[in-house]
Amino acid sequence: xxxxxxxxxxxxxxxxxxxxxxxxxxxxxxxxxxxxxxxxxxxxxxxxxxxxxxxxxxxxxxxxxxxxxxxxxxxxxxxxxxxxxxxxxxxxxxxxxxxxxxxxxxxxxxxxxxxxxxxxxxxxxxxxxxxxxxxxxxxxxxxxxxxxxxxxxxxxxxxxxxxxxxxxxxxxxxxxxxxxxxxxxxxxxxxxxxxxxxxxxxxxxxxxxxxxxxxxxx
Amino acid sequence: xxxxxxxxxxxxxxxxxxxxxxxxxxxxxxxxxxxxxxxxxxxxxxxxxxxxxxxxxxxxxxxxxxxxxxxxxxxxxxxxxxxxxxxxxxxxxxxxxxxxxxxxxxxxxxxxxxxxxxxxxxxxxxxxxxxxxxxxxxxxxxxxxxxxxxxxxxxxxxxxxxxxxxxxxxxxxxxxxxxxxxxxxxxxxxxxxxxxxxxxxxxxxxxxxxxxxxxxxx
DNA sequence: GCAAAAGTGTTACCCTTACACCCATGA
DNA sequence: TCATGGGTGTAAGGGTAACACTTTTGC
Numbered sequence: 001x002x003x004x005x006x007x008x009x010x011x012x013x014x015x016x017x018x019x020x021x022x023x024x025x026x027x028x029x030x031x032x033x034x035x036x037x038x039x040x041x042x043x044x045x046x047x048x049x050x051x052x053x054x055x056x057x058x059x060x061x062x063x064x065x066x067x068x069x070x071x072x073x074x075x076x077x078x079x080x081x082x083x084x085x086x087x088x089x090x091x092x093x094x095x096x097x098x099x100x101x102x103x104x105x106x107x108x109x110x111x112x113x114x115x116x117x118x119x120x121x122x123x124x125x126x127x128x129x130x131x132x133x134x135x136x137x138x139x140x141x142x143x144x145x146x147x148x149x150x151x152x153x154x155x156x157x158x159x160x161x162x163x164x165x166x167x168x169x170x171x172x173x174x175x176x177x178x179x180x181x182x183x184x185x186x187x188x189x190x191x192x193x194x195x196x197x198x199x200x201x202x203x204x205x206x207x208x209x210x211x212x213x214x215x216x217x218x
Numbered sequence: 219x220x221x222x223x224x225x226x227x228x229x230x231x232x233x234x235x236x237x238x239x240x241x242x243x244x245x246x247x248x249x250x251x252x253x254x255x256x257x258x259x260x261x262x263x264x265x266x267x268x269x270x271x272x273x274x275x276x277x278x279x280x281x282x283x284x285x286x287x288x289x290x291x292x293x294x295x296x297x298x299x300x301x302x303x304x305x306x307x308x309x310x311x312x313x314x315x316x317x318x319x320x321x322x323x324x325x326x327x328x329x330x331x332x333x334x335x336x337x338x339x340x341x342x343x344x345x346x347x348x349x350x351x352x353x354x355x356x357x358x359x360x361x362x363x364x365x366x367x368x369x370x371x372x373x374x375x376x377x378x379x380x381x382x383x384x385x386x387x388x389x390x391x392x393x394x395x396x397x398x399x400x401x402x403x404x405x406x407x408x409x410x411x412x413x414x415x416x417x418x419x420x421x422x423x424x425x426x427x428x429x430x431x432x433x434x435x436x
Numbered sequence: 437g438c439a440a441a442a443g444t445g446t447t448a449c450c451c452t453t454a455c456a457c458c459c460a461t462g463a
Numbered sequence: 464t465c466a467t468g469g470g471t472g473t474a475a476g477g478g479t480a481a482c483a484c485t486t487t488t489g490c
Protein backbone atom coordinates (compact mmCIF):
# COMPACT_ATOMS: atom_id res chain seq x y z
CA UNK A 1 0.00 0.00 0.00
CA UNK A 2 1.44 3.31 -1.07
CA UNK A 3 1.92 6.08 1.43
CA UNK A 4 2.07 9.81 0.94
CA UNK A 5 3.73 12.72 2.54
CA UNK A 6 1.21 15.53 2.53
CA UNK A 7 2.27 19.11 2.07
CA UNK A 8 0.05 22.11 2.65
CA UNK A 9 0.53 25.10 0.35
CA UNK A 10 -1.03 28.46 1.10
CA UNK A 11 -2.04 31.07 -1.41
CA UNK A 12 -2.10 34.11 0.84
CA UNK A 13 -3.76 37.06 -0.82
CA UNK A 14 -3.82 40.70 0.25
CA UNK A 15 -5.06 43.91 -1.32
CA UNK A 16 -2.77 46.88 -1.45
CA UNK A 17 -5.16 49.79 -1.55
CA UNK A 18 -2.38 52.31 -2.15
CA UNK A 19 -1.45 50.71 -5.43
CA UNK A 20 -4.89 49.25 -6.04
CA UNK A 21 -3.61 45.76 -6.68
CA UNK A 22 -3.97 42.28 -5.29
CA UNK A 23 -0.85 40.66 -3.98
CA UNK A 24 0.33 37.17 -3.15
CA UNK A 25 2.83 36.26 -0.48
CA UNK A 26 5.71 34.11 -1.67
CA UNK A 27 8.70 32.79 0.22
CA UNK A 28 12.13 31.87 -0.94
CA UNK A 29 12.72 28.17 -0.56
CA UNK A 30 15.46 27.42 1.95
CA UNK A 31 15.64 23.69 1.22
CA UNK A 32 16.08 21.53 -1.81
CA UNK A 33 14.44 20.89 -4.17
CA UNK A 34 14.14 24.26 -5.90
CA UNK A 35 16.19 25.94 -3.18
CA UNK A 36 16.36 29.69 -3.61
CA UNK A 37 13.29 29.89 -5.82
CA UNK A 38 10.18 31.85 -4.89
CA UNK A 39 7.33 29.55 -4.04
CA UNK A 40 4.11 29.31 -2.05
CA UNK A 41 4.62 29.14 1.69
CA UNK A 42 3.93 25.66 2.91
CA UNK A 43 4.87 22.77 5.10
CA UNK A 44 4.22 19.13 5.75
CA UNK A 45 1.32 17.95 7.85
CA UNK A 46 2.47 16.93 11.29
CA UNK A 47 1.41 13.91 13.17
CA UNK A 48 -1.36 15.40 15.20
CA UNK A 49 -2.53 18.20 12.99
CA UNK A 50 -5.48 18.45 10.66
CA UNK A 51 -4.93 20.00 7.24
CA UNK A 52 -6.70 23.13 8.30
CA UNK A 53 -4.61 23.45 11.45
CA UNK A 54 -1.44 23.06 9.45
CA UNK A 55 -2.57 25.76 7.05
CA UNK A 56 -3.44 28.06 9.93
CA UNK A 57 0.00 27.61 11.47
CA UNK A 58 1.71 28.38 8.16
CA UNK A 59 -0.41 31.49 7.95
CA UNK A 60 0.58 32.49 11.44
CA UNK A 61 4.23 31.90 10.69
CA UNK A 62 4.12 33.99 7.54
CA UNK A 63 1.85 36.84 8.53
CA UNK A 64 1.60 36.80 12.31
CA UNK A 65 -2.16 36.61 11.94
CA UNK A 66 -4.76 34.25 13.30
CA UNK A 67 -8.48 34.14 12.72
CA UNK A 68 -8.31 35.18 9.12
CA UNK A 69 -10.28 33.93 6.14
CA UNK A 70 -8.85 30.54 5.22
CA UNK A 71 -10.42 27.94 2.95
CA UNK A 72 -9.36 24.79 1.23
CA UNK A 73 -8.62 25.26 -2.44
CA UNK A 74 -7.97 21.77 -3.73
CA UNK A 75 -5.99 18.61 -3.15
CA UNK A 76 -3.34 17.79 -5.71
CA UNK A 77 -1.70 14.47 -6.38
CA UNK A 78 1.75 15.05 -7.70
CA UNK A 79 2.72 12.18 -9.91
CA UNK A 80 6.34 13.02 -10.57
CA UNK A 81 7.60 11.69 -7.26
CA UNK A 82 9.73 8.64 -6.97
CA UNK A 83 9.03 5.08 -6.04
CA UNK A 84 7.11 4.24 -2.93
CA UNK A 85 7.02 7.66 -1.49
CA UNK A 86 4.68 10.00 -3.22
CA UNK A 87 3.89 13.52 -2.19
CA UNK A 88 0.39 14.91 -2.22
CA UNK A 89 -0.51 18.45 -1.39
CA UNK A 90 -3.57 20.24 -0.20
CA UNK A 91 -3.70 23.88 -1.17
CA UNK A 92 -5.42 26.52 0.93
CA UNK A 93 -6.15 30.12 0.12
CA UNK A 94 -6.42 32.95 2.54
CA UNK A 95 -7.62 36.55 2.39
CA UNK A 96 -5.86 38.96 4.73
CA UNK A 97 -6.13 42.64 5.53
CA UNK A 98 -2.98 44.27 4.24
CA UNK A 99 -3.32 47.05 6.80
CA UNK A 100 -3.02 44.57 9.66
CA UNK A 101 0.43 43.40 8.69
CA UNK A 102 3.04 44.49 11.15
CA UNK A 103 6.65 44.97 10.25
CA UNK A 104 7.41 42.02 12.47
CA UNK A 105 5.28 39.87 10.23
CA UNK A 106 7.35 40.73 7.22
CA UNK A 107 9.63 37.77 7.22
CA UNK A 108 13.14 37.78 5.94
CA UNK A 109 12.43 35.25 3.23
CA UNK A 110 8.98 36.43 2.23
CA UNK A 111 7.74 39.06 -0.14
CA UNK A 112 4.40 40.26 -1.49
CA UNK A 113 4.20 40.04 -5.27
CA UNK A 114 1.60 41.86 -7.32
CA UNK A 115 -0.91 39.57 -8.94
CA UNK A 116 0.32 40.46 -12.40
CA UNK A 117 3.99 40.20 -11.56
CA UNK A 118 4.37 36.75 -10.10
CA UNK A 119 7.57 34.96 -11.10
CA UNK A 120 7.48 31.49 -12.58
CA UNK A 121 6.88 29.17 -9.68
CA UNK A 122 8.19 25.65 -9.14
CA UNK A 123 6.11 22.48 -8.87
CA UNK A 124 2.45 23.15 -9.55
CA UNK A 125 2.40 26.38 -7.57
CA UNK A 126 1.65 28.53 -10.60
CA UNK A 127 -1.44 26.45 -11.27
CA UNK A 128 -2.51 26.80 -7.67
CA UNK A 129 -2.16 30.56 -7.66
CA UNK A 130 -4.14 30.83 -10.89
CA UNK A 131 -6.87 28.59 -9.55
CA UNK A 132 -7.03 30.52 -6.30
CA UNK A 133 -7.61 33.75 -8.21
CA UNK A 134 -10.35 32.20 -10.28
CA UNK A 135 -12.00 31.02 -7.11
CA UNK A 136 -11.69 34.39 -5.44
CA UNK A 137 -13.21 36.18 -8.42
CA UNK A 138 -16.16 33.83 -8.30
CA UNK A 139 -16.48 34.11 -4.57
CA UNK A 140 -16.49 37.90 -4.54
CA UNK A 141 -19.55 37.82 -6.79
CA UNK A 142 -21.40 35.50 -4.47
CA UNK A 143 -20.43 36.51 -0.97
CA UNK A 144 -19.09 39.59 0.74
CA UNK A 145 -15.58 38.26 1.11
CA UNK A 146 -14.17 41.56 -0.15
CA UNK A 147 -14.30 42.79 3.39
CA UNK A 148 -11.59 40.38 4.43
CA UNK A 149 -9.26 42.17 2.07
CA UNK A 150 -10.22 45.81 2.57
CA UNK A 151 -9.36 47.80 5.69
CA UNK A 152 -12.02 47.66 8.38
CA UNK A 153 -13.02 51.23 7.59
CA UNK A 154 -13.06 52.22 3.96
CA UNK A 155 -14.46 54.95 1.75
CA UNK A 156 -16.82 53.81 -0.99
CA UNK A 157 -14.48 54.53 -3.79
CA UNK A 158 -11.89 52.18 -2.36
CA UNK A 159 -14.46 49.44 -2.64
CA UNK A 160 -15.26 50.54 -6.16
CA UNK A 161 -11.63 50.57 -7.19
CA UNK A 162 -11.23 47.10 -5.78
CA UNK A 163 -13.95 45.73 -8.03
CA UNK A 164 -12.59 47.63 -10.97
CA UNK A 165 -9.14 46.13 -10.42
CA UNK A 166 -10.38 42.61 -9.77
CA UNK A 167 -12.55 42.35 -12.86
CA UNK A 168 -10.71 44.89 -14.93
CA UNK A 169 -13.81 46.94 -15.60
CA UNK A 170 -14.97 50.52 -15.23
CA UNK A 171 -17.94 51.13 -12.94
CA UNK A 172 -20.26 54.16 -12.95
CA UNK A 173 -19.94 55.70 -9.51
CA UNK A 174 -23.57 56.78 -9.19
CA UNK A 175 -24.86 53.32 -9.92
CA UNK A 176 -22.25 51.76 -7.71
CA UNK A 177 -23.23 53.92 -4.75
CA UNK A 178 -26.91 53.24 -5.22
CA UNK A 179 -26.25 49.53 -5.21
CA UNK A 180 -23.91 49.47 -2.23
CA UNK A 181 -25.91 51.89 -0.09
CA UNK A 182 -28.95 49.72 -0.50
CA UNK A 183 -27.16 46.84 1.22
CA UNK A 184 -28.26 46.66 4.82
CA UNK A 185 -24.92 45.38 6.06
CA UNK A 186 -22.78 48.24 4.80
CA UNK A 187 -22.93 51.01 7.37
CA UNK A 188 -21.70 54.55 7.19
CA UNK A 189 -19.57 55.73 10.08
CA UNK A 190 -19.37 59.25 11.53
CA UNK A 191 -15.89 59.49 10.22
CA UNK A 192 -14.30 60.76 7.06
CA UNK A 193 -11.08 60.19 5.18
CA UNK A 194 -8.06 62.12 6.34
CA UNK A 195 -5.15 63.65 4.49
CA UNK A 196 -6.60 63.30 1.06
CA UNK A 197 -6.18 66.09 -1.44
CA UNK A 198 -9.80 66.16 -2.41
CA UNK A 199 -13.13 66.33 -0.69
CA UNK A 200 -12.97 63.63 1.99
CA UNK A 201 -15.53 60.88 1.82
CA UNK A 202 -17.31 59.14 4.62
CA UNK A 203 -15.94 55.84 5.85
CA UNK A 204 -18.05 52.70 5.84
CA UNK A 205 -17.74 49.31 7.40
CA UNK A 206 -19.10 45.83 6.91
CA UNK A 207 -21.52 44.70 9.61
CA UNK A 208 -21.20 40.93 9.64
CA UNK A 209 -24.05 40.44 12.07
CA UNK A 210 -26.48 42.30 9.83
CA UNK A 211 -25.25 40.34 6.85
CA UNK A 212 -26.05 37.06 8.53
CA UNK A 213 -29.47 38.25 9.68
CA UNK A 214 -30.42 39.39 6.23
CA UNK A 215 -29.11 36.58 4.12
CA UNK A 216 -31.61 33.84 3.49
CA UNK A 217 -30.42 30.31 4.19
CA UNK A 218 -31.05 29.24 0.58
CA UNK B 219 7.89 12.45 8.94
CA UNK B 220 4.34 11.18 9.03
CA UNK B 221 2.88 9.32 6.09
CA UNK B 222 -0.69 8.90 5.01
CA UNK B 223 -2.73 6.35 3.23
CA UNK B 224 -5.08 8.25 0.97
CA UNK B 225 -8.58 7.01 0.27
CA UNK B 226 -10.86 8.36 -2.41
CA UNK B 227 -14.58 8.48 -1.63
CA UNK B 228 -17.16 9.13 -4.31
CA UNK B 229 -20.54 10.74 -3.84
CA UNK B 230 -22.27 9.45 -6.95
CA UNK B 231 -25.54 11.24 -7.58
CA UNK B 232 -28.32 10.36 -10.00
CA UNK B 233 -31.80 11.68 -10.64
CA UNK B 234 -34.69 9.27 -10.80
CA UNK B 235 -37.18 11.09 -12.98
CA UNK B 236 -39.89 8.49 -12.37
CA UNK B 237 -39.95 9.21 -8.68
CA UNK B 238 -38.67 12.75 -9.04
CA UNK B 239 -35.91 12.35 -6.51
CA UNK B 240 -32.16 12.56 -6.29
CA UNK B 241 -30.34 9.41 -5.31
CA UNK B 242 -26.93 8.49 -4.01
CA UNK B 243 -25.12 5.27 -4.69
CA UNK B 244 -23.89 3.45 -1.59
CA UNK B 245 -22.09 0.15 -1.24
CA UNK B 246 -22.01 -2.35 1.52
CA UNK B 247 -18.56 -2.54 3.06
CA UNK B 248 -16.99 -5.95 2.52
CA UNK B 249 -13.97 -5.33 4.78
CA UNK B 250 -13.37 -4.13 8.29
CA UNK B 251 -13.72 -1.60 9.72
CA UNK B 252 -17.49 -1.07 9.59
CA UNK B 253 -17.94 -4.27 7.59
CA UNK B 254 -21.51 -4.74 6.44
CA UNK B 255 -22.45 -1.08 6.78
CA UNK B 256 -23.60 1.06 3.89
CA UNK B 257 -20.95 3.59 2.94
CA UNK B 258 -19.66 5.69 0.07
CA UNK B 259 -17.92 3.71 -2.64
CA UNK B 260 -14.20 4.29 -2.44
CA UNK B 261 -10.72 2.91 -2.56
CA UNK B 262 -7.13 3.73 -1.83
CA UNK B 263 -4.97 5.61 -4.27
CA UNK B 264 -2.65 3.28 -6.10
CA UNK B 265 0.96 3.85 -6.79
CA UNK B 266 0.69 5.30 -10.26
CA UNK B 267 -2.71 6.91 -10.14
CA UNK B 268 -3.72 10.51 -9.66
CA UNK B 269 -6.64 11.23 -7.33
CA UNK B 270 -8.88 11.95 -10.25
CA UNK B 271 -7.93 8.73 -12.00
CA UNK B 272 -8.67 6.76 -8.88
CA UNK B 273 -12.05 8.42 -8.59
CA UNK B 274 -12.80 7.68 -12.23
CA UNK B 275 -11.97 4.03 -11.80
CA UNK B 276 -14.20 3.77 -8.74
CA UNK B 277 -16.96 5.33 -10.79
CA UNK B 278 -16.39 2.86 -13.59
CA UNK B 279 -16.43 -0.03 -11.18
CA UNK B 280 -19.67 1.11 -9.58
CA UNK B 281 -21.65 2.36 -12.54
CA UNK B 282 -19.96 1.03 -15.66
CA UNK B 283 -19.69 4.61 -16.90
CA UNK B 284 -16.80 6.68 -18.11
CA UNK B 285 -16.70 10.29 -19.18
CA UNK B 286 -19.21 11.47 -16.68
CA UNK B 287 -19.26 14.64 -14.62
CA UNK B 288 -16.71 14.18 -11.84
CA UNK B 289 -15.26 16.88 -9.60
CA UNK B 290 -13.26 17.06 -6.44
CA UNK B 291 -15.32 17.84 -3.39
CA UNK B 292 -12.79 18.28 -0.62
CA UNK B 293 -9.83 16.69 1.10
CA UNK B 294 -10.38 15.48 4.64
CA UNK B 295 -7.80 14.71 7.26
CA UNK B 296 -9.11 12.08 9.58
CA UNK B 297 -7.53 12.50 12.95
CA UNK B 298 -8.84 9.43 14.69
CA UNK B 299 -6.31 7.06 13.19
CA UNK B 300 -3.54 5.49 15.11
CA UNK B 301 0.09 6.24 15.56
CA UNK B 302 2.34 6.74 12.57
CA UNK B 303 -0.13 5.76 9.97
CA UNK B 304 -2.83 8.29 9.37
CA UNK B 305 -5.51 8.09 6.73
CA UNK B 306 -6.54 11.04 4.66
CA UNK B 307 -9.29 11.03 2.12
CA UNK B 308 -10.17 13.04 -0.90
CA UNK B 309 -13.85 13.08 -1.71
CA UNK B 310 -15.21 13.41 -5.24
CA UNK B 311 -18.74 13.91 -6.42
CA UNK B 312 -20.20 12.79 -9.68
CA UNK B 313 -23.41 13.44 -11.58
CA UNK B 314 -24.67 10.58 -13.71
CA UNK B 315 -27.61 10.00 -16.00
CA UNK B 316 -29.83 7.49 -14.34
CA UNK B 317 -31.20 6.35 -17.70
CA UNK B 318 -27.74 5.24 -18.81
CA UNK B 319 -27.34 2.70 -16.04
CA UNK B 320 -27.41 -0.82 -17.37
CA UNK B 321 -28.46 -3.79 -15.33
CA UNK B 322 -24.87 -4.95 -15.51
CA UNK B 323 -23.83 -1.83 -13.69
CA UNK B 324 -26.07 -2.61 -10.77
CA UNK B 325 -23.55 -4.24 -8.51
CA UNK B 326 -24.37 -6.87 -6.02
CA UNK B 327 -23.23 -4.77 -3.10
CA UNK B 328 -24.50 -1.41 -4.27
CA UNK B 329 -27.82 0.31 -4.02
CA UNK B 330 -29.25 3.73 -4.87
CA UNK B 331 -30.69 5.51 -1.86
CA UNK B 332 -33.05 8.44 -2.10
CA UNK B 333 -31.54 11.67 -0.92
CA UNK B 334 -33.91 11.86 2.00
CA UNK B 335 -33.56 8.26 3.00
CA UNK B 336 -29.86 7.77 3.47
CA UNK B 337 -28.90 5.56 6.39
CA UNK B 338 -26.42 6.72 9.00
CA UNK B 339 -23.03 6.37 7.39
CA UNK B 340 -19.74 5.43 9.04
CA UNK B 341 -16.63 7.62 9.26
CA UNK B 342 -17.27 11.12 7.93
CA UNK B 343 -19.31 9.90 4.99
CA UNK B 344 -22.50 11.54 6.17
CA UNK B 345 -20.73 14.87 6.26
CA UNK B 346 -19.39 14.31 2.77
CA UNK B 347 -22.79 13.48 1.33
CA UNK B 348 -24.31 16.56 2.94
CA UNK B 349 -21.54 18.77 1.64
CA UNK B 350 -21.85 17.31 -1.84
CA UNK B 351 -25.54 18.17 -1.91
CA UNK B 352 -24.86 21.71 -0.78
CA UNK B 353 -22.31 22.03 -3.52
CA UNK B 354 -24.62 20.62 -6.15
CA UNK B 355 -27.43 22.97 -5.17
CA UNK B 356 -25.08 25.90 -5.53
CA UNK B 357 -23.68 24.62 -8.77
CA UNK B 358 -27.06 24.10 -10.40
CA UNK B 359 -27.78 27.79 -9.86
CA UNK B 360 -24.56 28.83 -11.53
CA UNK B 361 -23.99 26.38 -14.33
CA UNK B 362 -26.11 24.06 -16.45
CA UNK B 363 -24.97 20.91 -14.68
CA UNK B 364 -28.58 19.73 -14.47
CA UNK B 365 -28.12 18.23 -17.88
CA UNK B 366 -25.69 15.69 -16.52
CA UNK B 367 -28.48 14.31 -14.40
CA UNK B 368 -31.45 14.49 -16.76
CA UNK B 369 -31.93 12.17 -19.73
CA UNK B 370 -30.44 13.49 -22.95
CA UNK B 371 -33.92 14.26 -24.27
CA UNK B 372 -36.40 15.63 -21.81
CA UNK B 373 -39.74 17.44 -21.78
CA UNK B 374 -39.74 20.83 -20.09
CA UNK B 375 -41.76 19.76 -17.15
CA UNK B 376 -39.20 17.15 -16.22
CA UNK B 377 -36.71 19.97 -15.92
CA UNK B 378 -39.18 21.98 -13.90
CA UNK B 379 -39.90 19.12 -11.55
CA UNK B 380 -36.19 18.64 -11.05
CA UNK B 381 -35.78 22.22 -9.82
CA UNK B 382 -38.85 21.92 -7.68
CA UNK B 383 -37.49 18.80 -6.04
CA UNK B 384 -33.96 20.11 -5.60
CA UNK B 385 -34.95 23.36 -3.92
CA UNK B 386 -38.26 22.19 -2.56
CA UNK B 387 -40.20 25.00 -4.22
CA UNK B 388 -43.18 25.42 -6.52
CA UNK B 389 -42.54 27.08 -9.87
CA UNK B 390 -45.11 28.75 -12.12
CA UNK B 391 -44.97 26.86 -15.39
CA UNK B 392 -45.59 29.86 -17.65
CA UNK B 393 -42.73 31.78 -16.15
CA UNK B 394 -40.53 28.74 -16.16
CA UNK B 395 -41.08 28.13 -19.85
CA UNK B 396 -40.44 31.74 -20.75
CA UNK B 397 -37.17 31.64 -18.92
CA UNK B 398 -35.95 28.32 -20.28
CA UNK B 399 -37.05 28.91 -23.85
CA UNK B 400 -35.08 32.13 -23.90
CA UNK B 401 -31.87 30.21 -23.31
CA UNK B 402 -30.06 29.76 -26.59
CA UNK B 403 -28.58 26.41 -25.62
CA UNK B 404 -31.83 24.61 -24.90
CA UNK B 405 -33.17 23.33 -28.19
CA UNK B 406 -36.51 21.82 -29.03
CA UNK B 407 -36.42 18.56 -30.94
CA UNK B 408 -38.96 17.33 -33.51
CA UNK B 409 -39.98 14.68 -31.10
CA UNK B 410 -42.60 14.36 -28.43
CA UNK B 411 -43.12 12.30 -25.31
CA UNK B 412 -44.56 8.82 -25.78
CA UNK B 413 -46.93 6.78 -23.70
CA UNK B 414 -48.01 9.56 -21.45
CA UNK B 415 -51.63 9.81 -20.45
CA UNK B 416 -51.88 13.50 -21.25
CA UNK B 417 -51.09 15.76 -24.14
CA UNK B 418 -47.50 14.84 -25.07
CA UNK B 419 -44.93 17.58 -24.80
CA UNK B 420 -42.02 18.29 -27.07
CA UNK B 421 -38.62 16.98 -26.06
CA UNK B 422 -35.67 19.32 -25.62
CA UNK B 423 -31.97 18.84 -25.30
CA UNK B 424 -28.97 20.74 -24.01
CA UNK B 425 -26.62 21.97 -26.72
CA UNK B 426 -23.26 22.17 -25.02
CA UNK B 427 -21.56 23.82 -27.97
CA UNK B 428 -24.04 26.68 -27.98
CA UNK B 429 -23.68 27.05 -24.26
CA UNK B 430 -19.96 27.52 -24.55
CA UNK B 431 -20.30 29.97 -27.42
CA UNK B 432 -22.77 32.10 -25.54
CA UNK B 433 -21.28 32.15 -22.09
CA UNK B 434 -18.95 35.02 -21.49
CA UNK B 435 -15.55 34.15 -20.08
CA UNK B 436 -16.08 36.31 -17.00
C1' DG C 437 -7.99 78.62 -8.78
C1' DC C 438 -6.96 74.07 -9.87
C1' DA C 439 -6.94 69.16 -9.46
C1' DA C 440 -9.38 65.27 -7.72
C1' DA C 441 -12.65 62.69 -5.87
C1' DA C 442 -17.43 63.13 -3.28
C1' DG C 443 -21.89 63.24 -3.88
C1' DT C 444 -26.47 63.39 -6.30
C1' DG C 445 -31.69 61.76 -10.07
C1' DT C 446 -33.95 60.34 -13.92
C1' DT C 447 -35.03 57.47 -17.64
C1' DA C 448 -35.16 53.17 -20.37
C1' DC C 449 -34.80 48.39 -20.47
C1' DC C 450 -35.00 43.86 -18.85
C1' DC C 451 -36.02 40.33 -15.88
C1' DT C 452 -39.11 38.41 -12.53
C1' DT C 453 -43.50 37.46 -10.68
C1' DA C 454 -48.34 36.81 -10.27
C1' DC C 455 -52.21 35.10 -12.40
C1' DA C 456 -56.37 31.59 -15.59
C1' DC C 457 -57.80 29.20 -19.30
C1' DC C 458 -58.11 25.99 -23.45
C1' DC C 459 -55.77 21.82 -25.71
C1' DA C 460 -54.37 17.06 -26.69
C1' DT C 461 -53.86 12.56 -25.20
C1' DG C 462 -54.66 7.79 -22.63
C1' DA C 463 -57.60 5.36 -19.93
C1' DT D 464 -65.83 12.10 -20.31
C1' DC D 465 -62.41 12.61 -17.22
C1' DA D 466 -57.88 13.24 -15.44
C1' DT D 467 -53.44 14.98 -16.48
C1' DG D 468 -50.08 17.82 -17.82
C1' DG D 469 -49.04 20.92 -22.38
C1' DG D 470 -49.17 25.17 -23.85
C1' DT D 471 -50.10 30.37 -23.96
C1' DG D 472 -50.05 36.61 -22.61
C1' DT D 473 -50.21 40.58 -19.86
C1' DA D 474 -49.31 43.84 -16.35
C1' DA D 475 -46.69 45.47 -12.24
C1' DG D 476 -42.49 45.90 -9.71
C1' DG D 477 -37.52 45.76 -8.96
C1' DG D 478 -32.94 45.92 -10.51
C1' DT D 479 -29.44 47.48 -13.82
C1' DA D 480 -27.24 50.79 -16.91
C1' DA D 481 -26.53 55.01 -19.16
C1' DC D 482 -26.06 59.66 -18.62
C1' DA D 483 -23.46 65.32 -16.26
C1' DC D 484 -22.95 68.53 -12.99
C1' DT D 485 -22.04 70.82 -8.30
C1' DT D 486 -19.36 70.41 -3.85
C1' DT D 487 -15.47 70.12 -0.84
C1' DT D 488 -10.97 69.63 0.30
C1' DG D 489 -5.41 70.07 -0.24
C1' DC D 490 -2.05 72.28 -2.58
